Amino acid sequence: MEGRGKCFVKDLLTTAIASLVVTLLLAIVVPWVPFLLAMPVNDLAIKVGSWIPRGGGWLEGMADYVLAVHVFTCIEVWIALFLLVRLIRIQISRREKSGDPVSLQLK
Numbered sequence: 001m002e003g004r005g006k007c008f009v010k011d012l013l014t015t016a017i018a019s020l021v022v023t024l025l026l027a028i029v030v031p032w033v034p035f036l037l038a039m040p041v042n043d044l045a046i047k048v049g050s051w052i053p054r055g056g057g058w059l060e061g062m063a064d065y066v067l068a069v070h071v072f073t074c075i076e077v078w079i080a081l082f083l084l085v086r087l088i089r090i091q092i093s094r095r096e097k098s099g100d101p102v103s104l105q106l107k
Helices: 002-029 033-037 039-051 058-098
Strands: none
Touching: 002 033, 002 058, 033 039, 033 058, 039 058
């Protein structure tokens, strides 16, 4: 059981780091993609952006909104990457149990 717990924590940490990298690359290369990914939680991003204390002005408010959008996008990418890694691990363990060799060849 400890092996599974360590694997779970390792998957969480690696996907968290990968989601930060992917989100930053998306923000640099294609800046509109994080906004598209965060659209379902747009109202929540506006509320979180309004909680951040600021000096005033619309420019600071817009920066807080963009920060909140990127945080929500990072969380969404983290969940997607974690689920993908877990599904891959499940598929590999099923193949090992059935006796099929684990390979990257397409059949």
